[in-house]
Amino acid sequence: MERSLRNGLVGEKGLLDDQAFSLAEEVIRKAEEQGLETIRLSFADQHGVLRGKTVVVSQLASAFRSGLAMTSTLLLKDTSHRTVFSVWGDDIGFGEGVLTGAGDVMIVPDPSTFKVLPWSPHSGWFLCDVHARDGSKIPFCSRSILRDAIGKLDAAGMNLVCGLEVEFYMLKLDEPRLAHADGGMPAEPPRTSLIAHGYQYLTEARYDALEDVMDELRRASQALGLPVRSMEAEFGPSQCEFTFDPDGPLAHADAMMLFRSMVKQMAARRGLHATFMCRPKLDNVVPSGWHLHQSLVDARDGRNLFIPAEDGSLSPQASGWIAGLLEHAAASCLLTTPTVNGYKRYQPFQLAPDRIQWGNDNKGAMIRALMAPGDKASRIENRVAEPTANPYLYFASQILGGLDGISRGLKAPPPIENPYANDSIKLPQSLVAAIERFEASSFYREALGDVFVNYLTHIKRAEWDRYLMTVSEWEQREYFSLF
Numbered sequence: 260m261e262r263s264l265r266n267g268l269v270g271e272k273g274l275l276d277d278q279a280f281s282l283a284e285e286v287i288r289k290a291e292e293q294g295l296e297t298i299r300l301s302f303a304d305q306h307g308v309l310r311g312k313t314v315v316v317s318q319l320a321s322a323f324r325s326g327l328a329m330t331s332t333l334l335l336k337d338t339s340h341r342t343v344f345s346v347w348g349d350d351i352g353f354g355e356g357v358l359t360g361a362g363d364v365m366i367v368p369d370p371s372t373f374k375v376l377p378w379s380p381h382s383g384w385f386l387c388d389v390h391a392r393d394g395s396k397i398p399f400c401s402r403s404i405l406r407d408a409i410g411k412l413d414a415a416g417m418n419l420v421c422g423l424e425v426e427f428y429m430l431k432l433d434e435p436r437l438a439h440a441d442g443g444m445p446a447e448p449p450r451t452s453l454i455a456h457g458y459q460y461l462t463e464a465r466y467d468a469l470e471d472v473m474d475e476l477r478r479a480s481q482a483l484g485l486p487v488r489s490m491e492a493e494f495g496p497s498q499c500e501f502t503f504d505p506d507g508p509l510a511h512a513d514a515m516m517l518f519r520s521m522v523k524q525m526a527a528r529r530g531l532h533a534t535f536m537c538r539p540k541l542d543n544v545v546p547s548g549w550h551l552h553q554s555l556v557d558a559r560d561g562r563n564l565f566i567p568a569e570d571g572s573l574s575p576q577a578s579g580w581i582a583g584l585l586e587h588a589a590a591s592c593l594l595t596t597p598t599v600n601g602y603k604r605y606q607p608f609q610l611a612p613d614r615i616q617w618g619n620d621n622k623g624a625m626i627r628a629l630m631a632p633g634d635k636a637s638r639i640e641n642r643v644a645e646p647t648a649n650p651y652l653y654f655a656s657q658i659l660g661g662l663d664g665i666s667r668g669l670k671a672p673p674p675i676e677n678p679y680a681n682d683s684i685k686l687p688q689s690l691v692a693a694i695e696r697f698e699a700s701s702f703y704r705e706a707l708g709d710v711f712v713n714y715l716t717h718i719k720r721a722e723w724d725r726y727l728m729t730v731s732e733w734e735q736r737e738y739f740s741l742f
Contacts, residue, residue, distance in 0.1 A: 267324030272394030274367050275323070282370040283323045286383075289373070290316050296381040300327055301520075302366050302389050303401050305718060306338055306597065307649030309520050311366065311387065319368075319383075326365035326390065331358045334389070334399050335718070338598070339444045343721035352717070353710055364397065365390045372513055377482040378525050386513055398711045401651035405512055408655040412662055413558065417576070419658060421511045422488075422552035422638070423503040425646055427522065428539060429454060429472050430497050432532040451532050457496030457543065465492035469499060472531070476501070479521055485514045495545030505552070508658065512650035519646075537601040537645035546604035548611060549646040552629075553657060554638040555580065565637040567630050573671060581617050581626055581639060581671040583664020584657065588615045588625065588643065590700035591656040592686060592693035593719060599690045599726045601645035607679035612642055616675045616683040623678030625686070643686070659706045691723045 264270065264280050275283065290298065298319050301311035310333050314322065321327075335344045335351075335358060344351045346361050358364075368385035376382045389400035396403065412419060430451035441447035455468035466473070473490045476499075480487045486504035493500045503514065519535055526533035538546040555564040555576050564576040573581070584591075596602060605613045610622050618624035622642070630637035644653055663669075675681055687693040697703060698716045 264320060264323050268365075268394050269324060269326055269367055272390075274326075274388070274390060274394060275370075279370055280323070283368075286370050286373040287319050287323070290319060290383050293375065294381075295375065295383045298322075298383040298385065299376075300366060300368055300385055300387050302329070302387040303516050303649060303651060304333055304336070305399065305401065305649065305715065307401070307516065307519075307647065307651070309516060313382075316383070322368055323370070326367045326394070327387075328363040328392070329366050329389070330361060331364045332361050334358065334364065337718050337722045337725070339722075339725065341444055341721070343718055352713060363392050365392050365394065374483050374517065376521075377479040378521070378528060384517070386516065398708055399714060401649050401655075402509075402512070404707065404711070405509060405651040405655045405658075408658040409508060412658050415662060415666070416558045417555045417564065418558050419508050419654075420505045420554045420556055420638075421508055421654070422505045423511055423515060424500060424548075424550040424552070424640075425502075425515070425518070425535075426493055426498060426500045426547035426549070427519075427533060427535045427646055428495070428498050428541075428544075428547065429469065429522075429526060430532045430534070432527075432530050449532050451541070454497045454531075455492065457494060457498060457545065459492075460494045461491060466490075468492075469497070472526075472529075473499065475525060475529070476522060479525060480518065483517060483521065485518055493545070493547075495547075496543055498545060498547065505554075508654040512654050515650040535646040537596075537598065537647060538603045546606075546609065546611060547646050548604065548642060549644040549648060549653075551641045551644060551653070551657065552638050553580075553641065553661070554636075555661075563635055563637055565630055565639070566634060567632050567637065569632050571632060573630070575668075576665055577628075577630060577637075577639070578671045579665035579667070579669050580661035581628070581664070582669035583660045583662065583667075584626060584641065585615050585617065585671070586664065586669065587656070587660035587700070587702055589684070589687055589693070589696045590703055591660060591697075592643070593690075593697035593715065594652040594656040595641075595644040595648055596687075596693065597649065597652075597690075597719065598645065598647050599723065601647065602687065602689050602693070604645060605686050605688065612686060613679065614681075614683040614685045616678060616681070617671060618675045618678060621675065621678055624675060628674065655707075659702075663702065663706075690719065690726075694719050694723065 301309045332342045335342050337343050366387035368387045372386040374384045391397050434450035436447040459465050488502045488504045491500040522533045604611050612625035617626035627640040
């Protein structure tokens with residue numbers, strides 16, 4: 260079988276190596292032995308939304324041999340699922356004939372990501388990489404972007420170790436809004452109510468009210484091999500947090516993709532509604548964040564390079580990494596905070612950052628340093644992101660920015676103590692401000708390429724323009740009676 264798998268476009272173009280083809284043969288046999296009926300072949304789009312096709316098990320070998328055709332317009336949509344490029348022209352901005360005519364691209368499953376879905380046990384699941392139809396590389400595969408960033412870190416003799424803290428809301432689904440008039444682009448949001456009250460942070464009573472749901476999500480996560488560490492009842496009503504053990508950036512980005520999808524799918528099957536939206540328009544809501552713990556280790560011996568000196572001074576690697584993240588923070592916001600809604604979290608006194616700074620064990624700072632002499636778990640925690648971020652692009656921004664700080668010998672400024680009363684530069688206050696900073700960033704144009712920067716800003720401007728053209732409740736209340 261392995262020889263047969265290699266005799267196709269995937270093998271010809273070297274899209275899977277020898278080890279991957281051996282693993283592909285193994286997982287095909289495992290899928291057949293376990294009696295699976297269908298296989299979900301999914302890829303992360305530009306927004307970190309899973310898209311793909313479902314095939315019967317007998318077609319899995321073909322996907323490894325020749326890839327699977329996927330409509331190219333999936334790479335050209337905003338968050339309303341509208342295609343925002345004029346695909347019927349000869350050149351839509353990427354070169355003549357590239358992604359025009361609503362033709363196909365190709366996805367190739369990564370055999371190392373094989374899972375059986377606990378909530379759909381007849382279904383297998385793979386994450387895929389996106390290629391052009393002829394197997395050549397395209398600059399819009401977010402998983403490949405992260406892999407390239409990891410390669411740059413490897414070349415510098417370092418590995419990144421990450422830990423995730425992810426907040427989200429789990430709500431009762433009272434009205435799914437499935438009338439014909441509700442099915443727009445986007446559809447009308449459902450009406451929901453609470454599972455538990457909030458504002459009793461980490462009380463056992465609040466956890467107990469959420470325990471049935473937490474248990475189902477934990478068991479499913481563990482069945483999928485996700486490195487769940489803890490489950491918490493967060494500050495907001497019906498707000499949950501899951502944390503994950505440290506792992507590498509690609510493994511954790513894959514885990515985040517599956518975790519978000521799993522939470523939403525399991526909630527829907529249970530008559531609930533889960534949302535990772537940063538600040539839902541609900542009474543008494545508390546914004547959800549996504550905190551990313553980071554440390555660098557020496558690729559040769561695994562030594563933590565963020566451990567401070569005996570006098571507590573930052574190591575050169577920690578100082579450079581922090582300085583790089585700070586220098587590129589504003590431009591990175593399009594990758595860490597990619598929605599209109601996410602910027603409504605950047606408020607003072609909310610245990611969320613509102614400006615570009617770092618502090619020692621300070622939860623109001625953008626970067627919280629958790630480092631002490633001799634502490635092998637020394638790390639930083641970047642608190643800037645919202646839970647909707649595409650994890651591959653988020654992690655890539657951290658690697659590229661931090662590595663730039665180290666390679667240029669940058670030094671972190673002094674830490675802050677009062678995060679909401681100082682003259683540090685504020686984070687972008689809106690999505691359009693983040694778009695402008697990313698678009699003008701020579702750093703990201705060099706690191707990710709002009710094509711990708713122009714591509715992503717075009718998509719996000721379409722989202723921003725739709726937002727601007729929508730008459731808000733604030734406008735109606737402010738002006739309708741006054742004028």
